[in-house]
């Protein structure tokens with residue numbers, strides 16, 4: 253999979269993909285992440301990419317011209333590889349709220365472009381003419397789309413087949429089947445008097461599987477009953 257990210261703050265996206273699972277995904281060449289500085293497509297020598305909003309009001313808006321030129325240039329590069337973007341995603345608090353289902357769907361794509369908004373956001377015409385999908389990561393406001401893009405990329409990247417060492421382990425993640433994950437334990441079996449549940453020491457895979465499922469269910473009922481209501 254190839255993920256291109258368009259931003260005015262590439263520095264914010266340097267570290268998140270250089271560690272752990274996403275680092276391994278890149279090393280295995282299952283995932284390529286390219287961060288592009290929007291200023292490359294600035295409208296003048298001062299590097300301008302934003303301007304005052306029509307109608308007045310505080311806050312700058314990202315101009316359509318640099319964005320359109322950037323999207324077209326990057327689309328051209330993908331086309332040179334014989335492909336096109338499967339989705340052009342704009343990170344915005346008023347987008348669809350990210351969940352595991354969306355992450356699963358996007359993890360099956362080949363080429364994604366993620367646009368990080370800043371200031372008051374991007375000119376509406378870019379949303380209408382180029383963007384195919386708008387995503388938010390939750391009901392709170394971030395200073396810009398970069399951290400949200402990092403969250404989305406991590407959620408997608410780890411789901412690409414072959415990225416996780418143990419192929420089955422993503423299947424047991426919280427949310428993968430609308431259930432929260434069960435509690436986990438490691439050594440010692442007795443930590444200052446607090447013991448690991450006996451069943452986990454039993455060596456009986458069926459019993460352990462049943463216990464984990466029960467724990468997932470009760471944990472979900474207690475903390476996130478809404479997940480059970482939304483069962484498809």
Ligand code: 6GU
Nearest residue numbers: 343344389390394396400
């Ligand atoms: Cl995608 N962007 C910003 N700026 N804030 C957010 C968000 C995105 N998702 C939640 N809050």
